[in-house]
Amino acid sequence: MAGLQQTNSEKILLSWVRQSTRNYPQVNVINFTSSWADGLAFNALLHSHRPDLFDWNAVASQQSPVQRLDHAFNVARQHLGIEKLLDPEDVATVCPDKKSIFMYVTSLFQVLPQQVTMEAIREVETLPRPSRITREEHIQVHQQQRFSQGVSCFACALPCYCFEVAVYLNYTKSVV
Numbered sequence: 001m002a003g004l005q006q007t008n009s010e011k012i013l014l015s016w017v018r019q020s021t022r023n024y025p026q027v028n029v030i031n032f033t034s035s036w037a038d039g040l041a042f043n044a045l046l047h048s049h050r051p052d053l054f055d056w057n058a059v060a061s062q063q064s065p066v067q068r069l070d071h072a073f074n075v076a077r078q079h080l081g082i083e084k085l086l087d088p089e090d091v092a093t094v095c096p097d098k099k100s101i102f103m104y105v106t107s108l109f110q111v112l113p114q115q116v117t118m119e120a121i122r123e124v125e126t127l128p129r130p131s132r133i134t135r136e137e138h139i140q141v142h143q144q145q146r147f148s149q150g151v152s153c154f155a156c157a158l159p160c161y162c163f164e165v166a167v168y169l170n171y172t173k174s175v176v
Contacts, residue, residue, distance in 0.1 A: 011125065013032075013102070013106060014032070015124045016109060017041070018123060020045050020048040021045055024047075024048070026040050026044075027041050032098045033095050033096055037091060037094065037095075038068065038092070039069035039072060039088070042068075043056070043071060046072055059071055069086075080112070081111070082108065085107070
């Protein structure tokens with residue numbers, strides 16, 4: 001479970017994303033998985049740095065997640081030279097692959113303005129963190145939630161939305 005801790009590069013990248021998308025109320029990026037699935041975060045990140053490339057309201061209100069993701073990936077390829085490394089269908093899931101999202105956002109970070117404030121980094125450090133749980137607690141969360149999405153948890157292979165959601169649910173239950 002050591003992989004649950006955020007690295008410094010993840011904190012900095014997440015801080016940059018949150019700072020860049022702050023003015024987009026529909027976007028709240030808290031991780032490198034589910035926060036990206038609807039396509040709004042990718043588009044908001046692009047629009048925050050290059051508002052001349054597209055009409056935010058048209059993209060945000062009239063398209064499906066797959067269409068929004070396809071739009072963002074095409075804009076990044078055509079105007080920023082970033083190859084379309086992700087398939088929209090693979091991201092528009094309950095739990096997209098964290099490493100793939102992280103790699104793609106890193107590509108955006110390399111070509112877009114990179115100013116990150118200490119305030120943004122401190123904000124990321126205060127986001128809810130998944131607690132470290134035992135395997136037994138993890139299985140109990142599965143049994144209580146009865147996840148039915150058919151996605152296998154990478155920690156125990158039980159069907160669930162994803163391990164991150166299961167841990168988050170357990171974390172929020174312990175806080176309440």
